[in-house]
Amino acid sequence: DISTQKELELRLEDYKEKIGKISNLIPSFRFWNLFTPKKYDDALHNSYDMLQLITENIPHYIFWKDSNLVYSGCNSNYAKFIGALIPEDIIGRTDKNLLRSKRNFKSTERLERDVLRTGIPIINQIEKWEVENSDNIWLNTSRIPLRDSKGKVIGVLITYEDITSRKKDEHKLIESAAKYHDLFETSPNGVMLIDLKGNILECNSALEAISGYSAEDFIGKNIIQLKIFYKNGLEILLNGFKDLINKNQIELVEFQILTKDNKISWIQIRGKLISRKGVTLILVVINDINTQKTIEQALKENEKMYRELFDTSTVGIMEMDLKDNKVANINPKLLNILGYSREDLKDEDLRLKIIHPEDLQKLISPTQEEELEFRIFDKDGEIAQKIAKSKGIKIITSDSAVSVNGKENNVRGITLKSGKKIQCDLVILAAGVTPNLEICEKTKLKTNRGIIVDKYLKTNIPEIFAAGDVTEAPDG
Template structure:
């Protein structure tokens, strides 16, 4: 009794506890022998909107539970007349039972495990400070929520099973023929009506295919229809079913695609329409007189029912679609009657529109290609057929052969199109404007060149489309033309409809009226954008060549000077060694050391020249570069030099960037070697990078040397400039190469420094595309 009452209360409350705090009062039974503790717990729970009953013994707890329906039980284990386990065992004997929480100051982990196995929802120990009283309402709330969810899920599961049973009963009692196949056409399941109508046993049906149950003479069509059903191109069809005794009866079948035992399947509902088809045939027979009339008409005429199945046609229509006997059409769709050879394919859409809306579709011209390749044109119309109550019962279609008339129209259109093509493909665009610069005529070629329909120009002025920087110059030419009444030539930028500008070469020729005044101006314009681009490229190449020649002159002097110094050293030491055979071994080694140093300097100059030549001529595609690897390679090249200079390097985080590793190695070698040379004795160098808001990565090389003056900074990165001609015995190519490399990779170079504060040389490169974004682009 009590368990049933608890279950009913739980179902009525449903999901109430899914919201914060109890929405309606829940009844709690608290079993505790200590009066003070029981009173305190009761007061706290009542503050949380719970109705609390207190029992102090096992016997009192059993009696309270037997006489009332409680939503939750909370009990101590140590009671005067026994153990709380007795109450727990008593309650859990008759499920469903309310959640139980054990609240006790006695027991250990073993006790907890034992009571939890008995079905207890939760367990809270009594602590000396009494904090468990504050925790208890939250544990009760969780236990009630959990119980609500369990009972709601059980109710839903029960409803679902009832719905399934109802559906099963409906299918078994349905008079329609219902069956299911897999996507290969094998029968999987069927209702009793289907089995009785076909006369097969269940075992026999389980071995049959979709095509086997249809009229055997039309099994090919049945297989074709099944293919369309499977690909969801068709959702209804009408092919007769054949019983086990080979008797054929007509059905109207509809199909849906879904699941059967977790696998894709097709569900069919077939209805016996044999009597309906007989009535339709009788109706066609009664209309034989009307057929004689329409057979005499030259138009092709047919009519169909609301399912788009033929009710009749005239002889001309039947002959045109290749049907010898009109009776063979009755009750069939166009596809069923002619298959893929139906000449007017696609008309079903127009027929459906008429049947659905009740409105006629008139004079739709259709182009039909015959099997011999000839083309015919038909003026097609469809009108709804109504019964005496005005309801739509079918559709009447007519086709009027207008091939000869169409050929004449096409001939005229072809001539018109030829003239339009000539006009539209003129190289120049022609416009006629009034003296106040308003278009009166625009040639069709405006659309091709300027992306705007000629109608957009009519009544408007070309002035707003002229580039603001060219407006004043064009205005002067217009004024000059109106004043002198002579043709004027001007080049200007004109706005395309897409927003960009084209360079036009325009010749404006005034047209004079009988009084000698300008009545109109003919504007003949030609697109010279490519020519202007080439001219601009030539100008830039000329400037680049001049700069290159200047650099080459400076380069020649610098290289000659920088190569001459180590070369003179080599020559002098070679002569010295040749003329002084009695030199000591120590002096010889010292001389050879100078020779080696000079040779290295010359080799370094030559390598720099090769890098510079490569940067000038080579085009590379930037890719993601692991800058840690590049810096490592640079440090390996400078290992001997750095030991010689006693320089130390600290490398912070180096982000990846877009670039070309071999060139970037040269950049780092230049920056690091310069820092080692000028960054103090010995130099302490810091390398690192940072991400900029512009989407670039900024790399830097910092030293703690004497720094650079403003004048020195202004000369940096210029072709063949040195930092200090006296101290730096090398060559002046390094920073020029750095600048060329970085700018060619899409970045910038620079320096931050002040006298006495060291220097920071930096360069920037584009950041690589984020991985997530790149994957999204590639998947698209």
């Protein structure tokens, strides 16, 4: 009859309205129109199936309550969220029975009663929920009044979207931005953020200490408008940017700038391409190297002065490389004294030929800064006592003493083998032994001026040791 048909039509419209409200809450869904079947009972059944299909397949939590805030139904997602086995388990119950957190209960009840009272929906409200034995969760909630055919509010439809993961990502992003800002501002180096057209977007306060210009003097300007470049500094920077854009790398570039107080200063630039919100930008780090350059220049000048003194000195000078334990350099004066040429300095074992083995160790292992006297050999192998001569000591190597003139307590001089007499007040006699190495010639022992041993007196034959005047220790 006509009354049954009208009732079916009203129920059909009611379900269409419910489906429309749900589909509008979920942007990823399109709402489609139902074709009107021939029989209204089929249409009602199809509408119910469609509503059930939507609510069960969307990722949201969906439920609805009557005007007394008693549950009338929900989807499976919400049943699982609330701790029910199946959606039917919550019908006829209230949040007071289901929600474990009193805070959550009081908050949701107040909002739902406001919707029932005013008939005004509350859409996309972000809420933080307490969850027992778990981390708190974040929900994007919507509460929409449900009306009967006469427009009277008879209940409320609620949807929850779990946005906890999104909120965590947002929090991480905020923390990251804060760290970036702190690093940006506390960096001892100047930092600039420039777009690919050369416009300066950001810079930190350290740049003012380097250039004398404030951040406001840089931000919003193009780098070619800046007045800080000295000589070809801008050209060097632009070439560096070209390499950065084309090769995604920039070598360290150095150039001079003119500070605000009109002083010339050195800076070092390095850059990197970064992406911010999908836009490629240039991150530029500026390092003040003016002090370093000043030191480098002073070092060059001192090195030049030292080399000039080294090469022109009237005193023999030898440089020892203590790290590699070798003669690093000998100046022309000492080369001349010893009879060596500059080419001879390439000899890795030159130190063993020049310095007496007994004196070598005290040269390469000094305990403190002090004046040392040591014996050196010239190219012919003779001992050159140059330090002794410089102190007024006369050395005679081609003659020998045969007698002492005078009495024991009154020495007047000595007589040499050549017959020459030398006057003196004191005679010191020192005896040394020249090793006879002939016995070693038929063995495998290595010899030079003596049997060569290491610092443990071991020869090249592990079972044989040697000691005393018969030995020669290259390492002292």
